[in-house]
Amino acid sequence: MPQQDPGAGSPAHLTTTVERGSFAVARCTCGWSGPARRSRDRARTDARGHAESP
């Protein structure tokens, strides 16, 4: 398992949010994707939550 160094500037999980119709979904480089949200803000919160505790 790779070591995680908070604040190193190279997070193991790079998250993005993609829009699907009227929904927004959080995605991660590790293959994770969050639930479809009505607001992009929510999806971003999901993404942040995953990046902090995958």
Ligand SMILES: [Zn+2]
């Ligand atoms: Zn991830």
